[in-house]
Amino acid sequence: MAKVTEANPNLERNRKAKETVVNEIRERLSRTKSVVLVDARGLTVAQDTTLRKALRKAGGIDYKVYKNTMLEFAIEGTEFAKLKDFLKGPTAVAFSYEDATAAAAAISKNMKAMPALEFKASAMEGEVYDASATKDIAEIPSREVLLSRLLGSFKSPMASFARVVNEIAKSKGE
Numbered sequence: 001m002a003k004v005t006e007a008n009p010n011l012e013r014n015r016k017a018k019e020t021v022v023n024e025i026r027e028r029l030s031r032t033k034s035v036v037l038v039d040a041r042g043l044t045v046a047q048d049t050t051l052r053k054a055l056r057k058a059g060g061i062d063y064k065v066y067k068n069t070m071l072e073f074a075i076e077g078t079e080f081a082k083l084k085d086f087l088k089g090p091t092a093v094a095f096s097y098e099d100a101t102a103a104a105a106a107i108s109k110n111m112k113a114m115p116a117l118e119f120k121a122s123a124m125e126g127e128v129y130d131a132s133a134t135k136d137i138a139e140i141p142s143r144e145v146l147l148s149r150l151l152g153s154f155k156s157p158m159a160s161f162a163r164v165v166n167e168i169a170k171s172k173g174e
Contacts, residue, residue, distance in 0.1 A: 050113075051063070
């Protein structure tokens, strides 16, 4: 192994570049609610561009391809450390900052048109999920959808009750 000396400044620059990448990943991990690992081998440039646009449009999602060794250094000692077992072959990473299921859902929607795209794993709230479980997570509606469904279920009985009370008040007023 070559020593870092004045005669070999490229090694020092390379090390600093790698540190920058690892720090970038760590910064993203510190803000994310979930991480989704995918194997995007076999995607055409057009498909990859379409996927990136869809993830940007979904909002609150960053998607990037990193070297597995950089990911390994970045996740070491974090709640995402168990993802190391899934870092084999080319890996693209989607970081979801607002809704934990958003990245998996957006990727899943695109998988229908992109059969080469495959889940590897995901992690959220300290738990790591394999590809199969990640597919299941992708089917979970967003938090906003779940809340609106819950509120809708409350609204219907309340509206019925209000109509009954209103009819009683009208009948007593006559």
